[in-house]
Amino acid sequence: xxxxxxxxxxxxxxxxxxxxxxxxxxxxxxxxxxxxxxxxxxxxxxxxxxxxxxxxxxxxxxxxxxxxxxxxxxxxxxxxxxxxxxxxxxxxxxxxxxxxxxxxxxxxxxxxxxxxxxxxxxxxxxxxxxxxxxxxxxxxxxxxxxxxxxxxxxxxxxxxxxxxxxxxxxxxxxxxxxxxxxxxxxxxxxxxxxxxxxxxxxxxxxxxxxxxxxxxxxxxxxxxxxxxxxxxxxx
DNA sequence: CCAGACGTTGTT
DNA sequence: GTCTGG
DNA sequence: CCAGACGTTGTT
DNA sequence: GTCTGG
Numbered sequence: 405x406x407x408x409x410x411x412x413x414x415x416x417x418x419x420x421x422x423x424x425x426x427x428x429x430x431x432x433x434x435x436x437x438x439x440x441x442x443x444x445x446x447x448x449x450x451x452x453x454x455x456x457x458x459x460x461x462x463x464x465x466x467x468x469x470x471x472x473x474x475x476x477x478x479x480x481x482x483x484x485x486x487x488x489x490x491x492x493x494x495x496x497x498x499x500x501x502x503x504x505x506x507x508x509x510x511x512x513x514x515x516x517x518x519x520x521x522x523x524x525x526x527x528x529x530x531x532x533x534x535x536x537x538x539x540x541x542x543x544x545x546x547x548x549x550x551x552x553x554x555x556x557x558x559x560x561x562x563x564x565x566x567x568x569x570x571x572x573x574x575x576x577x578x579x580x581x582x583x584x585x586x587x588x589x590x591x592x593x594x595x596x597x598x599x600x601x602x603x604x605x606x607x608x609x610x611x612x613x614x615x616x617x618x619x620x621x622x623x624x625x626x627x628x629x630x631x632x633x634x635x636x637x638x639x
Numbered sequence: 640c641c642a643g644a645c646g647t648t649g650t651t
Numbered sequence: 652g653t654c655t656g657g
Numbered sequence: 658c659c660a661g662a663c664g665t666t667g668t669t
Numbered sequence: 670g671t672c673t674g675g
Binding site (some may be wrong): 405407408438439440463465466475477478479480481482483486490491492493512519521557570571573615616617618 | 644645646647648649650651
């Protein structure tokens, strides 16, 4: 799963064949975004531009704002194994691929009955691209269309299985050299791309356990800084 | 056949 | 709109 | 889709 | 085996 990530894009490279001049500074940037807050964050839904969309896809057939909130709390992620057959995802999966711009993401390691947060990020200075899907929904209260997205997840690779050691899932990461193909291929090609292994691409370090409490303001630099846990006593 | 769900796996 | 559960 | 019925209309 | 109800 992937329920929180960071977006610090300044100075990060974007694949040149996506024809995007730079990671736009006008986008909302931050160290820690919680999916259940449904933040508006930058995605690429069309080659040549970035835009803002809301995290938690809302399918077209949703009728009310109340239903929209309910469903979007359950569509932060979409499992690649079943995405094609889920009513909430199938249409977007076939027609609306997108890339989500990030700098890293968070997972919790269960260790000694505690939950320890880790920050996972690319070894180089690239923008991290999650593979995702988007949808447009007409908001009847505000009388306007809004765009929303889901991050696709897959089985954890060995690095991620050590960190996310309970559910053993991870976000689908699209390597830069396959980004254009992700956007332009059909869903069968995208399914093949989802098998790509990002094993040597990522690294991780433990971060401050203050991330465990939503009462803390986690959207600060400490959220992604390396944290050395106190030495555990052996007795 | 119809009513009800539609989703993932939290740190709630 | 489409799928699932009963 | 699966579990359960699957029948008619007494004068018992 | 096939229909019906849920």
